[in-house]
Amino acid sequence: MISFDIGLSGQRLSFDDAVLSHFDRHRQTRFWHREAGGLLFARLALPMVEVCAITGPRRTDSRSRYSYWPDERAEQREIDEMFSRNLHFVGCWHTHPEDVPTPSRVDTRNITDCVRRSQHALNGFVMAIIGRAPSPGGLFVSVCDASNVHVLRACSRALPATEQLARRCEC
Numbered sequence: 246m247i248s249f250d251i252g253l254s255g256q257r258l259s260f261d262d263a264v265l266s267h268f269d270r271h272r273q274t275r276f277w278h279r280e281a282g283g284l285l286f287a288r289l290a291l292p293m294v295e296v297c298a299i300t301g302p303r304r305t306d307s308r309s310r311y312s313y314w315p316d317e318r319a320e321q322r323e324i325d326e327m328f329s330r331n332l333h334f335v336g337c338w339h340t341h342p343e344d345v346p347t348p349s350r351v352d353t354r355n356i357t358d359c360v361r362r363s364q365h366a367l368n369g370f371v372m373a374i375i376g377r378a379p380s381p382g383g384l385f386v387s388v389c390d391a392s393n394v395h396v397l398r399a400c401s402r403a404l405p406a407t408e409q410l411a412r413r414c415e416c
């Protein structure tokens with residue numbers, strides 16, 4: 246399990262081992278591997294937000310080495326189904342073919358769509374990007390609100406809990 250403090254909110258985000266192994270299985274370690282992605286679901290026991298369920302990639306997603314477009318209808322079905330099991334949609338994940346990933350402009354723009362579509366008690370929306378390096382080094386985790394992407398650092402490190410990217414969302 247890896248956990249992160251969410252800024253000064255007092256909330257803490259964690260990823261279960263099953264979720265971390267799912268990330269690990271989809272790392273783009275070979276040049277023919279395509280981007281993969283899906284949704285993240287959490288059990289809310291505030292201040293703990295425990296990401297314990299994950300979906301994707303799906304056969305109906307559109308995927309290439311440098312792009313990933315999810316099947317949005319399938320996503321909605323997953324959100325409804327998980328909600329009936331008391332698991333809350335808290336964010337998205339996808340892979341990048343780079344060792345230590347950083348969000349692209351498209352990623353930053355798309356995440357605000359997700360913010361609009363989700364309703365939950367978390368202070369923002371999680372965007373996880375999985376690079377080629379094993380986690381935690383290759384794992385980019387952020388919480389996004391309507392205008393900013395806040396990068397989270399794993400709790401085990403002695404760095405500030407959040408660091409605001411200079412970049413602002415463009416929508």
Ligand SMILES: [Zn+2]
Binds near residue numbers: 339348352
């Ligand atoms: Zn991306």
